[in-house]
Amino acid sequence: MRAIVAKMLVGGPPLVFLLVFFAAPSMIMVLSSFRFPGEFGGLAPLAAPEGGTGGDYGLTAEAYQFFFSDVIYVEIFLKSFGIAMATTLICLVMAYPLALLIARSEKRFRNLLVLLVVLPFASNFLIRIYAWMIILGPESGFSHFVNAILGVFGIAPVTLLFSPFAVLVGMVYVHLPFMVLPLYTNLEKHDPSLLDAAQDLGATTWQRFWRVTWPLSLPGIFSGSALVFIPVLGMFAVPDILGGTGDILIGNLIKDQFLGTRDWPFGSALSIMLTLAVLSVAGLSTWVARSAMRHGQ
Amino acid sequence: MLALAALSAGCTAKGGNPAGSEKEKDVLYLFNWNNYLAPDSVRRFETACNCRLSQDYYSDNEEMLAKLAAGASGYDIIVPTGNALDTLLRQGALKPLDKSLLPNLRNINPAYLDTAFDPGNNYSVPYAFTLSLIGFNQEKLKELDLPTDTWALIFEPRYLEKIKGRVTVLDSQRELMAAALKYLGYSVNDASEEHWKQAAALIVRAKPYWAAFSNAGYIKELAKGNLWVAHGYSNDMFQAALDAKKTGRPFTVGYTVPKEGAVLALDSMVLHRSGRRPDLAHQFINFMLDGRNSAELTNLTGSGNPNEDAMRFIEPEIAANKAIFPDAELLGRLEMLRDLDRRQRRLLSRLWTEIKLR
DSSP states (O other): OOOHHHHHHHHHHHHHHHIIIIHHHHHHHHHHBBBBBBBTTBBBBSOTTTOOOOSSSSBOHHHHHHHOOHHHHHHHHHHHHHHHHHHHHHHHHHHHHHHHHHHHHHHHHHHHHHHHHGGGGGSSSHHHHHHHHHHSSSHHHHHHHHHHHHHHHHOOOOOOOOSSHHHHHHHHHHHHHHHHHHHHHHHHOOOEEEEEEEEHHOOOOHIIIIIHHHHHHHHHHHHHHHHHHHHHOOHHHHHHHHHHHOOOOOHHHHHHTTSSSOOOHHHHHHHHHHHHHHOOOOOOOOHHHHHHHHHHH | OOOHHHHHHHHHOOOOTTTOOOSSSEEEEEETTTTTTTTHHHHHHHHTSSSSSEEESSSHHHHHHHHHHHTTOOSEEOBBBHHHHHHHTTTEEEEOOGGGGGGGGGGBBBBGGGGGSTOOOOSSSEEEEEEEEEEOOOOOHTTTOOOSSSSSHHOOOOHTTTTTTSSEEEEEHHHHHHHHHTTTTTOOOOOOOOHHHHHHHHHHHHHGGOOESSSSSSHHHHHHHHOOOEEEEEEHHHHHHHHHHTOOOOOEEEEEETTTTTEEEEEEEEETTTOOOOHHHHHHHHTTTTTTHHHHHHHHHOBOBBBBBGGGGGGGGHTTTTTTTTTTHHTEEEOOOOOOHHHHHHHHHHHHHHHOOO
């Protein structure tokens, strides 16, 4: 009996949280994705108004038919997944050495170093993105430097701003701390005596990393990747500000449906498809993580 | 059940007063565009009416409509563009005007009255307008020997290859399509799918030469000389030209309406149903119809001015600008955007996605 009460006390709040902030909004989205768009935006009424003359009322799968009627929507999904994947990988490559460095540094410096990682959050996200507009702009020192180097190889001057490159830079910059923190939390807990033991048994530096540290850090890698991958997938501000003429992602498309196009059902349908895609990626990575850890043991 | 309740709440919300706990009685609530009323005019009106003017701002019509739909209320006056006026009217969200309280209405050039959105002007009074046109670096374009009075400048590869990467166009489905449709010789409100596809093909062909789709960033870049050509709004071009002049750049920013014609976005003052002070609202509208007050806005922002009486208060170099006071011949080439129905909106959105992706 007491065990059940304890379980409810521990599991209850998160469950309520999930119901109120995930399940209920998702249900609203599912419902609105099966309605007709209203003439002025919003949703068309479920039933015809009294004395109404026909028109479109009730439920429909029109939005989903429209989604599958053209290959471009699938293309946008694939492209967004590609960007999210690339951002995650770059973040991992950049964050891992940093997290390792912080975890291995002297204890009294660690908190300060972590503070430095999260310090950028103190200024507004949009301001930081606009700052990249200046850094990548055609007259910036950075642009001149890059073009001077590329000039040696005879590559014509390139513009950095308003390009897929700029979008990737912005995405990586914004999400890097989300990769560093879980990695650090994980790496910090590793028992240093394991590495000593490996050394005593004759392992080289590389072997100690690859056969001890890396497998133990997999949970950190997976949670960091999820924290980067999922928000990148829905991001619209970065491509809006830093992107060029071709940088449209799924987030931009959804935003467009709710503002300019005033097509809530299609926007909801797109966002449902995105949720499904994210859930399946999350499921897949959990499965991979579990089997990897089983393999590691 | 919860979900349904939440859904219907969105449609029937009765929001509070925009200023919340405002207790004063004599307050006029205005829901206006950013930077669309001169501070001097506000002061003079407040003295004249012995009341306070409270402004909330929006930066596009969709935002304004969305906020109203989400329950914002208590606004006496709103300043929507034509197609949003159409939406508000069809929603029944507006109160009719009492023209006997608006003697200054005679100052408005008749060309801006009796629009398709509100024939007879029973609900709306023209406030100011912008044109969608081409802004350019005058010296650079002369040097490259490029024409500046045609949409061909942003659509034809033979011109674009000289200015590759130095051009931006508006990041707006309707505006960019309107420019392309005009260039092809169609109306900006042409809704034939065939014509839309031709316009989209024209856009896709020109896209590799453009630096970006930009709705506001072009102002600064044009004034700094990084951009040579931009498709944008007349008041923004006014700003860019002013900035270039003030910072002493060795070039001037010019802007002209392409000969094929362009979009005219006429903003009108309307009375919202939820407003509580129609008396002050009429007083304000009549005040803004006064040439001096209307001119103040144009001198400040470079907005187009439908007020014939305003001309004598306008700085001479602005008064000579055809994008601010179009003559009858130019007016004949301008068109206002009308709202699309939901099926057309969905199709246009797909075309736009394709344009962006290709």
